[in-house]
Amino acid sequence: MESSATDSDAPDLVCQLDNVQGMVDALTAVRWKRNQDAVIEISEHGIVVIVEEMSCLQAKVYLQSELFIRYEYGEQGRPRFGVSLGLFVDCLNTFSVPGHSSTIEIRYPGPDMQLLLKSVDSLDAGIYAEIRTRIPDTISWDYNFEPAGSTPLTFTTSALKEAIDDLDWPGSSIQITVQPDPPSVTFRGDGHGDLQIDFVYYSNADLLIAFHCDRQVSYRYKYKFLRATTSNIPGSVIRDNRGSKLTIGRGGLLKVQHLVSVARTSTSHQQIDSAGHQNPSRIAYIEFFVKPEEDEDTADD
Amino acid sequence: MKFKAFLTENGVNLLEKRFLPALDKMGKICHLYLTRDHSIFLHNLLNGDGIQSVAQFRREALFDDYRISSQNEDRIAFAVDVSLLHRALRSSVSICTEFGNGPTANRLQIKLVKKLPSNSTQPMPFLTFETKGFKSAVIQDVPISKPLSRAQLLELQTALDAAQDLPPTLVQVPDLNQLQSFVDRMKHVGDLLDVSITKYGDLHMQISTTLITLGAEFRKLLVIGEQADAPADDRNLSAQARSSRAVLRGDAQSVQVSVKHFAKSLCYYLAKPDCAFYGIAPQGACLTVIFQFFIPGSRQMDKSISLHCRLPVLDPGSS
CATH class of the missing domain: 3.70.10.10 (Proliferating Cell Nuclear Antigen)
Known part of the structure; x- marks a missing residue:
């Protein structure tokens, strides 16, 4: 055990990241509102950023320790603190210089419990930031997500985003039905008029990449929450096209997962590891959880 | 009060491609202050709390055949909308290059005029761009403010002098x-x-x-x-x-x-x-x-x- 004297000197976390833009992209994907509070959880495995709304919608961004070029975590527990997500993203964004790979160092906590950021590229030019943190006032819900019957469906990210964007027109609530025969996924919106979008596995294999379903599952979700799962995905992530997974879990809990590359964007050979391909571990995971509407009685679960 | 000059090719390039787009970002309206030797674009020198900006060109940088006269030591200043000025210049240039034959055949003349606008009884001041094409001449009138009075011009010159001090x-x-x-x-x-x-x-x-x-x-x-x-x-x-x-x-x-x-x-x-x-x-x-x-x-x-x-x-x- 370390003495308390060194405890006060050494921060819990010191980490360095060489692709700030990747982190900006990942966090932008969960920024569905202008003023949003996020809870950041730190452990030896990495950093998790959690955003919630009305305990109906939750998003988590997992930045595993492997994404960082240096990751030193000195504590045993999992410190949690709150920050303004918008401010955090805007601040990170100033560190990202277009056409220039920038390395930043993140430290927590600072002398006044701040989150400290600084650029470490150059001796003669430097950017630094101190972000005030808060003690989080709520415990974020942990869903213990269990798959039920139909997991997982993999869409191309753009197809899923387009479908959900199109459902904006009927709005209000959207019914998602997954059925084994014929293997298909249906999004149906009833509001101002109705709109139904079918993805039939065999005929839309370029949009719906993977499908597995044992029995029919059907739930309704509030459109505004469903929309949040894809509305802010950055264009670079859509072009990257790593696919998005949609899973309906027990009780109708919907999980939407996206992958965001946090590898170095430069074309230099540094991004290629010794095996000659891009390091697969440098992916940030983004998960959204959406609770179904409660007056649901058509569910077959 | 008279002003008449031909824009040089270099002057057109400087204004059209570089300075007017930049000055337009600084503010919609600026003062154009013309003297015997200089043309100066001024933002916020007389009024206010915004950024003061001074873009000064020696006469030869923009014009040749430059004629200016006024009762106030040949100085003229007026307010003009930068984006209108830019638009007029851009379209004059496109006409020039479209119908031009040879570098000197087609020149862009700029002058100060007073005209009677179509639905008005009072003549208004304009800065006019005149381009002579192959068979036609194109004239573009950019409306400007009434030229500054002797007192206003003195105020502008004083503000300009005050804006010249260098930081140590x-x-x-x-x-x-x-x-x-x-x-x-x-x-x-x-x-x-x-x-x-x-x-x-x-x-x-x-x-x-x-x-x-x-x-x-x-x-x-x-x-x-x-x-x-x-x-x-x-x-x-x-x-x-x-x-x-x-x-x-x-x-x-x-x-x-x-x-x-x-x-x-x-x-x-x-x-x-x-x-x-x-x-x-x-x-x-x-x-x-x-x-x-x-x-x-x-x-x-x-x-x-x-x-x-x-x-x-x-x-x-x-x-």
């Missing part, structure tokens, strides 16, 4: 584009920017709100004017500590300006300056940005063009 220390910004993209992103975080400039060649900028402090420090920049050697024991300090110690030592000045103003001043990269210098005027009166232009193909300063702006200080600062 100027530092050269290494990469204008990079600084611009940085400040554009910084804008989202806060409204007030603390800028300090040291005699060691450090430029330190910081936004500070209750939730966040975000700053950038550029060191070892080229210094013009008063300079000093950086103390060796400052090397391991934080940027904030370094600049506040320099201010205490009397080796730096610090002022607070609006982030929006700072970002606007960087829009002058559109005029394609070859270098830019930042400095703080004595007593922290303003933050001055001076842009320099080289004679094409050389590293020699082109003295026929000068561009600078002065950002109002929101807080007298710590110096």
Whole structure:
């Protein structure tokens, strides 16, 4: 055990990241509102950023320790603190210089419990930031997500985003039905008029990449929450096209997962590891959880 | 009161491609002040609290066959809408190049006229662009304000003279584009920017709100004017500590300006300056940005063009 004297000197976390833009992209994907509070959880495995709304919608961004070029975590527990997500993203964004790979160092906590950021590229030019943190006032819900019957469906990210964007027109609530025969996924919106979008596995294999379903599952979700799962995905992530997974879990809990590359964007050979391909571990995971509407009685679960 | 001149090819290029787009970003309306030797575009010199900007061209930089006369020592000044001026010039240029045969056959004349607009009984002043095509002539009238009176012109000249003082220390910004993209992103975080400039060649900028402090420090920049050697024991300090110690030592000045103003001043990269210098005027009166232009193909300063702006200080600062 370390003495308390060194405890006060050494921060819990010191980490360095060489692709700030990747982190900006990942966090932008969960920024569905202008003023949003996020809870950041730190452990030896990495950093998790959690955003919630009305305990109906939750998003988590997992930045595993492997994404960082240096990751030193000195504590045993999992410190949690709150920050303004918008401010955090805007601040990170100033560190990202277009056409220039920038390395930043993140430290927590600072002398006044701040989150400290600084650029470490150059001796003669430097950017630094101190972000005030808060003690989080709520415990974020942990869903213990269990798959039920139909997991997982993999869409191309753009197809899923387009479908959900199109459902904006009927709005209000959207019914998602997954059925084994014929293997298909249906999004149906009833509001101002109705709109139904079918993805039939065999005929839309370029949009719906993977499908597995044992029995029919059907739930309704509030459109505004469903929309949040894809509305802010950055264009670079859509072009990257790593696919998005949609899973309906027990009780109708919907999980939407996206992958965001946090590898170095430069074309230099540094991004290629010794095996000659891009390091697969440098992916940030983004998960959204959406609770179904409660007056649901058509569910077959 | 008469003004008539032909724009040179170089003058057209300077105005159309570089300066008018930049000046348009600074503000919609500017004063155009014409003298026997100079044409000067002025923003916010007479009124107000915005950025003061002065873009000055020697007569030969823009015109040939230049004729000006007025009862006020051949000086004329009026207010004009920069975007209209830019539009008129752009379309005149396109006509010129479309029908032109040979470099001198087609020239762009610019003159001051008074005309009776179609639905008015009073003649109004215009700046007119006249292009002679193959079989036709195209005339574009840009409306301008009534020329400034003798008293107003004196006021403008006084303000212009006052805007010429140089800061004692100027530092050269290494990469204008990079600084611009940085400040554009910084804008989202806060409204007030603390800028300090040291005699060691450090430029330190910081936004500070209750939730966040975000700053950038550029060191070892080229210094013009008063300079000093950086103390060796400052090397391991934080940027904030370094600049506040320099201010205490009397080796730096610090002022607070609006982030929006700072970002606007960087829009002058559109005029394609070859270098830019930042400095703080004595007593922290303003933050001055001076842009320099080289004679094409050389590293020699082109003295026929000068561009600078002065950002109002929101807080007298710590110096």
